[in-house]
Amino acid sequence: MDWIEGDMFGMAMPAHPEALLAAGAAFLTEAFHKIGSLSADNAVAQISRFEDCPRGSTGRKVLLSVEYARPDPALHTDLFVKFSRAFDDPLRDNQRYEMEDEARFAALSVGDFPIDVPACYFSDFHHESGTGIMITQRIPYGEGRNERHYEKCLDWEMPDPLDHYRVIIATNARLGVAHRAGRLSPRIDEYFGFDRAAAIASDRIRYDAQKLKNRVSRYAEFCRNYPQLLPVNIRADSFHEALMRDVPRFLEHEQAIKTWLYARPKNVVFAHWNANVDNAWFWQDEDGQRHCGFIDWGRVGQMSVAQALWGTLSGAEPELWDAHLDELLALYVAQFDPAQGLDPAEIRLEMDMHVGLLGICWLLDAVPLILREIPDLDQAESRRDRRFVESERARTQLHMLTVFMNLWETHDLGRSLDTVLARVA
Numbered sequence: 001m002d003w004i005e006g007d008m009f010g011m012a013m014p015a016h017p018e019a020l021l022a023a024g025a026a027f028l029t030e031a032f033h034k035i036g037s038l039s040a041d042n043a044v045a046q047i048s049r050f051e052d053c054p055r056g057s058t059g060r061k062v063l064l065s066v067e068y069a070r071p072d073p074a075l076h077t078d079l080f081v082k083f084s085r086a087f088d089d090p091l092r093d094n095q096r097y098e099m100e101d102e103a104r105f106a107a108l109s110v111g112d113f114p115i116d117v118p119a120c121y122f123s124d125f126h127h128e129s130g131t132g133i134m135i136t137q138r139i140p141y142g143e144g145r146n147e148r149h150y151e152k153c154l155d156w157e158m159p160d161p162l163d164h165y166r167v168i169i170a171t172n173a174r175l176g177v178a179h180r181a182g183r184l185s186p187r188i189d190e191y192f193g194f195d196r197a198a199a200i201a202s203d204r205i206r207y208d209a210q211k212l213k214n215r216v217s218r219y220a221e222f223c224r225n226y227p228q229l230l231p232v233n234i235r236a237d238s239f240h241e242a243l244m245r246d247v248p249r250f251l252e253h254e255q256a257i258k259t260w261l262y263a264r265p266k267n268v269v270f271a272h273w274n275a276n277v278d279n280a281w282f283w284q285d286e287d288g289q290r291h292c293g294f295i296d297w298g299r300v301g302q303m304s305v306a307q308a309l310w311g312t313l314s315g316a317e318p319e320l321w322d323a324h325l326d327e328l329l330a331l332y333v334a335q336f337d338p339a340q341g342l343d344p345a346e347i348r349l350e351m352d353m354h355v356g357l358l359g360i361c362w363l364l365d366a367v368p369l370i371l372r373e374i375p376d377l378d379q380a381e382s383r384r385d386r387r388f389v390e391s392e393r394a395r396t397q398l399h400m401l402t403v404f405m406n407l408w409e410t411h412d413l414g415r416s417l418d419t420v421l422a423r424v425a
Contacts, residue, residue: 042072058098058099257417356413
């Protein structure tokens with residue numbers, strides 16, 4: 001497949017880099033005119049750079065530079081092209097639908113948007129085949145006032161993590177505020193409406209009670225074998241006993257918890273699903289004030305505030321959770337009109353339930369993934385060992401497992417579950 005017609009704009013679009021290069025400046029001009037990112041009296045004169053960018057786990061990517069017939073400082077000449085397809089790699093190509101939401105969102109962000117996103121020059125997607133293309137501004141990390149790119153779950157290498165998270169959380173909240181005020185494209189609700197039944201049905205716990213207990217036992221053994229990798233509070237036998245008692249209770253009441261989680265429409269917002277530091281870029285203005293924009297908008301949509309905040313804070317250090325969670329919850333809520341009734345205490349309880357269910361669903365399987373990635377784990381000095389720095393999968397799995405268990409222990413999720421069950425009784 002070389003070309004296919006996109007669903008949003010009805011225009012033929014290239015399905016892979018070679019087709020784009022062959023079409024050249026003529027296609028780019030037509031596409032940019034179609035979406036409105038280039039004025040009708042201007043054109044792409046030529047392509048000055050076209051370079052394959054072998055990054056990411058999905059489709060192919062290209063670094064593209066162009067020249068315009070009529071130069072304009074408001075136009076970006078250094079662009080980034082993302083295809084959903086990777087025809088030469090079936091494993092990557094199987095992930096092609098991950099780009100659908102992102103491609104639609106990019107197209108709807110053209111023009112006056114309430115937060116900073118990469119300027120979109122063209123974007124469309126063909127749902128039936130899973131074929132799409134996005135052409136956006138290329139973010140100049142490390143240039144001018146822009147900070148370098150920060151990798152996920154390496155916050156100890158980042159200056160002033162707390163301020164970065166404050167900026168991310170306030171920015172993500174402003175997006176929700178703009179949506180509620182009707183300042184986004186009306187097509188946002190067409191493409192990203194909230195489906196309560198689908199939210200309740202998603203991320204089901206996949207194991208029965210005995211298999212969950214087996215996974216708790218495996219985690220306890222991991223703690224005994226590699227104590228240097230985990231904080232002392234989540235290695236304690238008393239904590240493992242609490243897990244053994246309460247994890248099956250989450251399974252037993254899973255439907256009731258999810259029904260309660262999505263029972264308050266005011267706590268559902270439009271948000272970036274995974275606004276972690278690796279999916280943002282940061283810069284400081286002349287007064288030293290930090291700002292951020294967001295990239296990588298996969299699975300963008302309407303979701304619970306708890307889910308949006310977990311997506312932001314899941315990569316933060318446990319110490320930041322312990323010391324600053326309440327402050328960050330209050331910061332998020334403060335962006336909204338008080339009349340909208342967001343309550344930090346209520347959102348904190350929702351986060352307990354959301355993280356508890358997600359952790360049981362996915363993170364209890366982290367232990368074998370970590371062991372598979374780092375066979376000589378006994379030689380790792382800590383979770384900041386070079387072995388974890390060099391292995392993103394092992395690092396993120398261990399980090400998120402640690403954050404999940406630390407939240408369970410510090411918030412006593414068994415007690416939080418009792419509170420929710422009493423409310424729904």
